[in-house]
Amino acid sequence: MSLFFGILTSSSAQCLPSLGAASGFSIFTNAGAVTNVTSSTITGNIGTNAGIISGFETSSINGQFYNANAVTQNASIDLAAAYNVYQNLTPNFTAHTPAYGSGETLTSGVYYIGAAGSIAGALTLDAQNNPNAKFILKFDGALTAAAGASVVLVNGALPNNVYWIVGGAFSLAAQTNFTGTVISDGAISVAVGCQLNSKLLSISGAISTYGTLLTNVGIDNSSNVYYADADIDGYGNPNIFSCYVLAGYVLNNTDCNDTDAAIHPNALEIYGNEIDDDCNGIADTDAVSCSFTTTWNGTSWSPFLPVANQRVVIAGNYSQSSDLFSCSLEVINDAVVNVPSGTNFFINGVLSVAPTATVLFNNNTNLIQTDQTAVNSGNITVKRNTSPIIRLDHTLWSSPVIGQNLFNFSPETLTYRFYTYDTAANAYSNASINSSSEFTPANGFAIRAPNNQSSTIPTEWTGTFMGVPNNGTISFPLASYVMNGSNYNLVGNPFPSALNANMFLQENANTIEGVIYYYQHTLTMNAAGIFPIGTNFASWTATGGTPATSSPIGHPAYGLNTGNPNNIIQVGQGFFVKAIASGNVTFTNSMRVANQDNQFNKSVTTAEEKHRIWLNLTSDIGNDINQILVGYVEEATQDVDSKFDGLSYGNIGSYLYSVIDGDSYVIQGRALPFETTDEVPLGFICAAAGTYSIKLTDMDGLFLGSQEVFIRDNLTGTDTNIKIAPYTFTSNVGVFNNRFKIVYAQSLGLPSNTFTQNSIIVYKNLDEFHISTKGIVMKDILAYDILGRIIYKLNYIKNTTAILKGLETNHQAVLLKIISEDNQSVTVKVIN
Numbered sequence: 001m002s003l004f005f006g007i008l009t010s011s012s013a014q015c016l017p018s019l020g021a022a023s024g025f026s027i028f029t030n031a032g033a034v035t036n037v038t039s040s041t042i043t044g045n046i047g048t049n050a051g052i053i054s055g056f057e058t059s060s061i062n063g064q065f066y067n068a069n070a071v072t073q074n075a076s077i078d079l080a081a082a083y084n085v086y087q088n089l090t091p092n093f094t095a096h097t098p099a100y101g102s103g104e105t106l107t108s109g110v111y112y113i114g115a116a117g118s119i120a121g122a123l124t125l126d127a128q129n130n131p132n133a134k135f136i137l138k139f140d141g142a143l144t145a146a147a148g149a150s151v152v153l154v155n156g157a158l159p160n161n162v163y164w165i166v167g168g169a170f171s172l173a174a175q176t177n178f179t180g181t182v183i184s185d186g187a188i189s190v191a192v193g194c195q196l197n198s199k200l201l202s203i204s205g206a207i208s209t210y211g212t213l214l215t216n217v218g219i220d221n222s223s224n225v226y227y228a229d230a231d232i233d234g235y236g237n238p239n240i241f242s243c244y245v246l247a248g249y250v251l252n253n254t255d256c257n258d259t260d261a262a263i264h265p266n267a268l269e270i271y272g273n274e275i276d277d278d279c280n281g282i283a284d285t286d287a288v289s290c291s292f293t294t295t296w297n298g299t300s301w302s303p304f305l306p307v308a309n310q311r312v313v314i315a316g317n318y319s320q321s322s323d324l325f326s327c328s329l330e331v332i333n334d335a336v337v338n339v340p341s342g343t344n345f346f347i348n349g350v351l352s353v354a355p356t357a358t359v360l361f362n363n364n365t366n367l368i369q370t371d372q373t374a375v376n377s378g379n380i381t382v383k384r385n386t387s388p389i390i391r392l393d394h395t396l397w398s399s400p401v402i403g404q405n406l407f408n409f410s411p412e413t414l415t416y417r418f419y420t421y422d423t424a425a426n427a428y429s430n431a432s433i434n435s436s437s438e439f440t441p442a443n444g445f446a447i448r449a450p451n452n453q454s455s456t457i458p459t460e461w462t463g464t465f466m467g468v469p470n471n472g473t474i475s476f477p478l479a480s481y482v483m484n485g486s487n488y489n490l491v492g493n494p495f496p497s498a499l500n501a502n503m504f505l506q507e508n509a510n511t512i513e514g515v516i517y518y519y520q521h522t523l524t525m526n527a528a529g530i531f532p533i534g535t536n537f538a539s540w541t542a543t544g545g546t547p548a549t550s551s552p553i554g555h556p557a558y559g560l561n562t563g564n565p566n567n568i569i570q571v572g573q574g575f576f577v578k579a580i581a582s583g584n585v586t587f588t589n590s591m592r593v594a595n596q597d598n599q600f601n602k603s604v605t606t607a608e609e610k611h612r613i614w615l616n617l618t619s620d621i622g623n624d625i626n627q628i629l630v631g632y633v634e635e636a637t638q639d640v641d642s643k644f645d646g647l648s649y650g651n652i653g654s655y656l657y658s659v660i661d662g663d664s665y666v667i668q669g670r671a672l673p674f675e676t677t678d679e680v681p682l683g684f685i686c687a688a689a690g691t692y693s694i695k696l697t698d699m700d701g702l703f704l705g706s707q708e709v710f711i712r713d714n715l716t717g718t719d720t721n722i723k724i725a726p727y728t729f730t731s732n733v734g735v736f737n738n739r740f741k742i743v744y745a746q747s748l749g750l751p752s753n754t755f756t757q758n759s760i761i762v763y764k765n766l767d768e769f770h771i772s773t774k775g776i777v778m779k780d781i782l783a784y785d786i787l788g789r790i791i792y793k794l795n796y797i798k799n800t801t802a803i804l805k806g807l808e809t810n811h812q813a814v815l816l817k818i819i820s821e822d823n824q825s826v827t828v829k830v831i832n
Helices: 019-025 072-087 500-507
Strands: 006-010 012-015 025-027 036-039 041-045 047-049 060-061 065-068 099-101 104-107 107-112 115-121 122-125 135-139 143-147 150-154 163-168 171-172 177-184 187-190 195-202 209-212 214-215 227-228 294-296 311-314 324-326 328-331 336-339 342-349 351-353 358-361 366-369 379-387 392-399 418-423 425-428 445-448 463-469 476-478 488-494 496-498 518-519 535-543 545-547 574-578 582-589 610-618 624-633 655-660 663-669 679-686 691-699 710-713 718-721 726-733 734-742 763-767 766-773 778-784 790-794 802-804 813-820 825-831
Touching: 019 025, 019 072, 025 041, 025 072, 025 209, 036 047, 047 072, 047 107, 065 072, 072 163, 072 177, 099 104, 099 122, 104 107, 171 177, 171 195, 187 195, 311 324, 324 328, 328 342, 379 813, 392 488, 392 518, 392 574, 392 763, 418 488, 445 488, 496 500, 518 734, 518 813, 535 663, 545 624, 545 663, 610 655, 624 655, 663 679, 679 691, 691 766, 726 766, 763 825, 766 813, 778 802, 790 802
Parallel strands: 025 047, 025 195, 036 209, 041 060, 041 214, 047 065, 099 115, 104 122, 107 135, 115 143, 122 150, 135 163, 143 171, 150 177, 163 177, 171 187, 177 195, 187 209, 195 214, 294 311, 311 328, 324 342, 328 351, 336 358, 342 366, 358 379, 624 663
Antiparallel strands: 006 012, 379 463, 392 445, 418 425, 418 445, 476 582, 488 574, 518 535, 518 574, 535 545, 610 624, 610 691, 655 663, 655 679, 679 734, 691 726, 710 718, 710 734, 763 766, 766 802, 778 790, 778 813, 813 825
16 A cells, blocks of 8 residues: 655645635636537536537536636636646656556556556556545646546545546547546547546646546545544644554544643633643633632632632732732632722622631722622622711712611711601601611712811711622612602612713613712801802713812812712712602613722713813802803703703702703703804802802813803803903892803904993992992992982992992982993992
8 A cells, every 4th residue: 555645735634636616517628618529418517717618509417517707717726726736746656658458457556657648448446445545647748548448446446536637638539438537738538439437627728528428426526634643532633644544543633732632622621721722722711711710828829820710719818909800709718808909809700708708898999790690798898988078078878788787887977967868858867777777789878977077177088898799780769759859869889899970871861860969078067057159069971070169268178079070980989860760770780890090080081072161150259169061072962961961959059050941950961063153051040149250160172272162141241251261240149041151252243332220230248239330331439318418439440340338328228320431320229
């Protein structure tokens, strides 16, 4: 038996070259006509890449004709490549004479004749009972078969394994019986009455048949390759192969390590051994999830470093500052796990903590779990720092664990200073809270600072939660009283990780407005229990966020706690939402994110198109009262958009807002693209007559460029560019929804100079009259009593505002005559 090793084509070993697309033809030529005389019977497709096909009209053809198309082009390329490979095969037999047959028997192998050859009589090909025996007969010239010649296959020889590689023309005389695949570099002609179980393929010549019977039974031009299986695991080495069955050889060729029977494509991938056990090109990381365990012994990991899809056991003290990933986490023995600030634990499945072990998540850490069905066991401790607070400040809390007692959470807080929120009454309540009360998942609680907290120096206070960490889907039933508008609910983050606020709002869009209200305790009650003007609530929508009112100048917390909320709801954070329908507000693991920002301390950078301005209303002494946001964002409209617009909430006294459909909004999203012709109505509630200012405090997007922003005062007829300076105005007490607008192009009209009573605003503050004339410059003011006597003069004013210092009226009516620079005069009556 003769053995030869084949050629690597594409990515697999082949003992015989592939014919590619040419194997789909029984008759095919790259260049030449295909003709037939008299009726022939042909099984298979007939084609030429350059020539005509004719004469088959009366023949029986079990196939299709292909002429100069994409199929023939591919067949032509593949046939030429195969011919070249066959020509380069190393022969086993080179001494044979050019003439074959005459009763001769050949065994398998590669036979080579360096000239033309011939066949006469019978030529027998003997496989010697080896079904893989291959017969390749190569000629450098033409090959002819005499009339009546025959090729006979015996002892298991297969027509699929017989190839005739002819360097010239190939011709069969009449009545020849022939078998095998012919690849000729010349014309092919078949005389009358021949019977062939063959394929006739030419790379450069015409092909003609004459009353021919041609079949190709058992010829698909394929061949088996056998691969060495040294480790006897049933998977062969793709680099060592044979064209014949040998002991220790198999048909499979997918073993990546033929020296180790434990390594093969169906092996179990073992994590941590740095071996590609299952031969898929990936070592370790494709191991079956949670099938292997690594353990921390207090100093090191064994047998591998933690990874997301494998189990982790901590058996000794642990305080590493790097993030930890695991399929599940078990803390055993008396191990103390101290998770440093800024560190995250990502656990797909269960967290289990032994009763003897301790797990502490410090401030600004996150425990993130993805499996909604994982049920945790054992207690953890979670610490969360507040913003700087003083004794009378309240914080909204929500517990990340189950089982935390309320009073034990802040033992120095007076017991009657723990509150839930009664939506129906629109008020805080402590009626249901007692010494056994616990935090409930996703429910927010208002808790005043400990009674030993400084009343003058704001400092952070650390809340400590202990219990089993919450995980999975957590729902909180919303209360909604649409009839009286009392549908604000106090809820909270139920997880020991931060949440994505936008995802939370999107998932709950059917039951709540798209705005979150955070209590920032920037304003403190006085001794009488009264809050100053402003708001303690920061707000956030998909448009952006606005902070609570800054602590006033001179307050201990001035300059603290006034950051904008961002897209993150922090651990332990309680907040308000507004119900729009009955149902639940739901929290899921998909909302959980790794974020270590302190609460409300900065904005979030976004790739979405946003152009935003933040406006502050300030008092006459410069204290901020409240802030509003107007932003041009993707998907927003000029109408009410729950996702982008946030109603004003929690304001005390005077405040500024934008107006949509008559309602007041702290945040308003507007449509893109931005147009300079857009106008945004502003509303103003004045609880105390006086002087106020509207100032531009922040901006982004196109407003950082040359785009101007004006406040239009319809009362004074003026446009003020607030990118240059704040707009200062005076106001009487009242609600003003039509006085102000934000505009982006200054009006070409000029304000009227007509001086009337409508041009004058008079109010009293600290026993002094304040006068404003809506842009008209005053020269003098004369005050008369009811008898017409002058009791006060103020001359050479040269301003649009004035304060009448020293005017004593004894609580009587007074007539004020105000004279303008152009000597127009208006008299108004005021009562002291």
